[in-house]
Amino acid sequence: MKKSISEKVYFFFNTDDKNVDEHLPRNYFLLLISSIFTKLGDTLSNPKTVLAWIMNYINAPVYMISFIVPIRESGSMLPQIFLASYIKTKAKRKWVFVFGSILQFVSIFAIGLTAYFFEGVLAGGLIILFLIIFSLSRSLCSVSSKDVLGKTIPKDKRGKLKGYTVSVSGVLVLLAGLFLMYKSKNDASLLFYSGILVFASSMWLISAFIYSKIKECKSDIEENKDTWKEVLQRIKIVKKDAHFRNFIIARSLLLCSALTAPFYVLLAQENIGKESYLLGLFIIANGVASILSAPVWGKMADISSKNVMTFATVIASILGVGMFVIIEVFTDFSKVFWLYPVAFFFLGIAHSGIRLGRKTYVINMAEGNKRTDYVAVSNTIIGLILLVTGGISALASILSVELVLLVLSLFGLLGAFMSYKLPNVEAA
Template sequence: MDTDMAVQPDLDSIYSKLMNEDDVRVCKDIPDSACNGVPQNFFLQVAANTLTSLGDTLINPKTTLAWLMGVVGAPVALVAWLVPIRESGSMLPQLFIAARIRRHAMRRGIWILGSLLQAGILLALGAVAWLFEGALAGALIIACLVLFSLARGLCSVAGKDVIGKTVPKTRRGQLNGLAGSLSGWAALAFGVYCMLWPPTEDDVLFYAGLISAAALLWIIAAWIYRYIDEQPGATEGGENAIREAFARMSLLRTDTTFRRFVVTRALLLCSALSAPYYVLLGQDIKSGIGMLGAFLVANGLANSLSAMVWGRMADRSSRRVLILSACIASLLGPVVLAVHFWAGLSATLHAWLFPVAFFVLGIAHSGVRVGRKTYVLDMAEGNRRTDYVAVGNTVIGAILLATGAFGLLSALVGAAGMLLLLSMVGLVGAMLAGSLPEV
């Protein structure tokens, strides 16, 4: 008890300094009974989200899992499914997951369950990498990734609702931003490691160990999350999961602001979808693990330096964050391509062009992520917030699967053409974000 009493004032002091608060604590849009526990809940969720974000970096399908598929000799056709399954697999079922979650007044336990399930599946994935090879190994890795994404959906829906009940408005963006910054620094360290001590092409033990280490991060995050002091929430709409799920889709028809936000979010996928094309163009200039490490360092440094800044800006206006970050991501493509095809560019500058561009893109993508997370959290409260998250993620998940057709288009226009196309899509998203109301 004495230890708890000593820790709480310290957390209050750190929280007040971080938020620039004096004596009056901001407690917007949360129950009065949750006000005193805000500092502790804030830092517990920062810690848990940082660990899971770092885990996501360690098992990134664009890098770690793609290389792992090559190491075990999996067919190339299976590699193409890694990113769509990883991103959309956790989103598509959320409409039905949310209907189930609404039956529970306390949603902290659902997040913990999802985190432990992800850890168990990753341990199984590590075992697959160690024990199997060829098409069987590839198929088992894809199966593990499907299950992992489904479990991730539990955390996505429940986690946003817990934040909405325990962290007040004007503070949620800083929570996401701080977690993003901390995980970004850790990702930066991992990138430096890959530059200095790159794994060999057939080092299965390295990848199996890396995946197992990521599983441990989810276990620790679940242990931390259990100490969050959550207040009971509303439980309406949990009687028939399927019926209620389809009923929630009507939000796209009846709620104009939400519909516009979903369309905006879909257009702003350009900040994520354009990343591989920067890597492809960079590989044409200089290949090898050194360039790969440079991209990892650029991405980690971008998140570390920008996420907290975006978080503070989002707490003032998440709409403006969406506009600004979308403009940066969209205008970057044409500028980089113009420099890339400039005949007078020296070889040294050419080699660094795409890692630097990847750094700027990472800053923009961090803003898009923080901005849209904060916007949807502040747009509603109670079960309506859960509905917004679930419906929005389900729609975006379906769109992400459809982006697999981009592979056919890229064969016609090349990486540079795809970068220009995605830049134009992003500009439309930035303009649509400008029409969103402030929340």
């Protein structure tokens, strides 16, 4: 019997699997392709690189630029504890993801148009407004996607799937970075930069269409109860469930890789300059890091996702401490231009592992609606912590960028220890 494309892809990545559910290869393929498009869109509208670059290009105030990373990251997490109640009333959660993806398409498309037609304070304010809408839409996708993944893909295949997704999208990111470097050397215009965002927005529209084709079984649904009462009930999980509480503490300390990323870019600008080719180099470094590391992290996560979190955080933390020493002690070496893209490459490896490890861990901790609660509560708490620590880091960086990098890296080492102490959920 001739195999379909989805079956060929599935068995190429899972050569040891012989007897599988009839919908598994199709769902595996659709989840892979859908995620590749959204990750490419994420890269081409990344607030740490592309969006910050464009806002500076259109003369948006610096204080507005400093808000975009905390808004994008925490804004997608904070509402999840409220959204969980709504999502649990839906038998098929893939449609929540589809709706959220369409809203993300609209938001990034609007940011692209804003960047082209406006400038200064007005442009900055509109971009932040649309970024808030984007983040809220992203939260819909975050909660629902983990539930759909848990229902459609077996536990021992989830980490590997995420790893291959990041790796394949990394190839596209690498190509995008090379193209940006080429255009930067040929005086890229405002139309080009706005076009990047418009193109990025289309990635979510394509992803929504692909995701809608997933074969998802019906979930147990709950009646729409009092939202605030539901929220309070979920918060109590943190108090009652020691395992879950320790995971949140560990994950809070793992934020070092996300929070330190912009400071590598700032250090490069301070010590090397603001030449436009650096944007392409940082994107390329991150793309290559994903290509090389994600499949390895994915395979490791299927064995022990908590060990992936531990090892990856140790890498990010040692890197941060090392960069502090170079900046403070070996000042001549800090002027070498390739130092920062190389450092960003290793940070990309670490960040890929941390994200993949903690996502796999929380999905494998529980089943059904309990999984939805775990994802929603943890993301809401982390979103709040990210917003607070991100604001403090932004203020502290005015005094010393490298000192903030050191402090965050030391917290990361503590997070690595906390991750190591967590039980291995893959063995359950």
